Amino acid sequence: MxxxxxxxxxxxxxxxIQEFELINLNDAKDRILFEDLRAEFDSPAFDNSALDGYAFAYANKDNPLKIKGSIFAGDLEEYKINDDECYKIMTGAKMPKNADTVLMLEDECLENGALIIKTDIKKFNVNRKKAEEFKKGEILLKKGTMLKASHIALLASQGKYKIKVFRxxxxxxxxxxxxxxxxxxxxxxxxxxxxxxxxxxxxxxxxxxxxxxxxxxxxxxxxxxxxxxxxxxxxxxxxxxxxxxxxxxxxxxxxxxxxxxxxxxxxxxxxxxxxxxxxxxxxxxxxxxxxxxxxxxxxxxxxxxxxxxLEQSNFFAVKTCKFKGEINLKGGRNELFLGNIKDKHFIQSKQNSSYMLSILSKNEYLLISKIDKKEIKNDEDVSVIKLDF
Incomplete structure (x- = not known):
């Protein structure tokens, strides 16, 4: 073969592998999940503002709005507005009850201490709705996922610190x-x-x-x-x-x-x-x-x-490019050629001996010819593997 x-x-x-290790997120980079991981809570967990601004009810946008106070990210108090009221709100802060829209801070217009909305604004503007990203119980990451920084950030945001990975x-x-x-x-x-x-x-x-x-x-x-x-x-x-x-x-x-x-x-x-x-x-x-x-x-x-x-399959970085030059192949076996890519063309190394270690440091890609190929022509499409070691 x-x-x-x-x-x-x-x-x-x-x-x-049927065995797992329990590790923490500090050691999770490039480890492989042993089981599906599900969301512990909705994301977002509550309606919140995507920007600094003023939270109000869209139905009252044409009226002067009394500013009741300010809401900051992390506030535990429940806030509420009535007709013709609003709150100044910070990024990530929980939307007050009855509010559905946020006017960005840079669009504020104050007259006699009241907020006047002069901007053509859409309903639900910068209002991040509860569970719009995912709901509690949804699969966040599947078994077999090799954990990268983005996965680790997601797990940390859900309060998952100890996780099972393949041993x-x-x-x-x-x-x-x-x-x-x-x-x-x-x-x-x-x-x-x-x-x-x-x-x-x-x-x-x-x-x-x-x-x-x-x-x-x-x-x-x-x-x-x-x-x-x-x-x-x-x-x-x-x-x-x-x-x-x-x-x-x-x-x-x-x-x-x-x-x-x-x-x-x-x-x-x-x-x-x-x-x-x-x-x-x-x-x-x-x-x-x-x-x-x-x-x-x-x-x-x-x-x-x-x-x-470890149930992984995409571990080679493959790139498609054009072949530079022409080469005759022996046939009946794969030929392996080291080389580099320049101007979207694979240029093979002039040295290709099994004892010359120095050529590895000079070449980044490997071309493996198909066993039935007799030649590779100039500008022919080829797939090469990145030597990532």
């Missing part, structure tokens, strides 16, 4: 290879620094995930087994030992532990060696060792799987 089929396949293999997905991350050293260690010429684990952790740095970095696995079956047997996690991610080299022991270790390989040999450049294993409710992604390959695999496959688990 190709990249798009692999992503759709992963959606069918997710085990939905965090627990992720353990390893790197595999005798040649690896951590960035804080010294290395010899034949060794390389472990870039994959840190890029994977950065890509998956999200409030919905609890990440535990477990270090480097040595290239032995027993070391791989020990890593896979890690307790108290929902997903294990390893990089390296993913292809068919003599030191690639991860697949053997997984099979010996009773895991089933559900996804492998993806028909796509860079991410082809990626594998996905499952046993009961435990899942393992084995990602390629090449840094760019590991990053693309994590971004496209692992990220998809995790957000599907």
């Amino acid at each position: 190709d990249t798009f089929e692999a992503i759709n396949f992963l959606k069918t293999k997710t085990k939905k 965090k997905i627990k992720i353990c991350i390893f790197s595999s290879g005798n040649e690896l050293k951590e960035p804080f260690e010294s290395k010899k010429d034949a060794q390389i620094y472990n870039a994959n684990a840190y890029s994977i952790m950065a890509i998956l740095n999200h409030p919905c995930f609890e990440i535990n970095y477990k270090g480097i696995i040595q290239d032995t079956v027993s070391e791989c087994k020990n890593a896979i047997n890690t307790k108290d996690c929902d997903l294990i991610i390893t990089s390296g030992a993913a292809s068919v080299g003599e030191a690639d022991f991860m697949k053997q270790a997984l099979f010996e532990l009773g895991f089933e390989c559900l996804l492998s040999n993806i028909k796509a450049k860079f991410i082809k060696p990626s594998k996905f294993f499952a046993k009961d409710n435990k899942f393992v992604f084995v990602l390629p060792g090449n840094p760019i390959s590991a990053i693309f695999s994590c971004f496209l496959l692992v990220k998809s799987f995790l957000f599907f688990t």
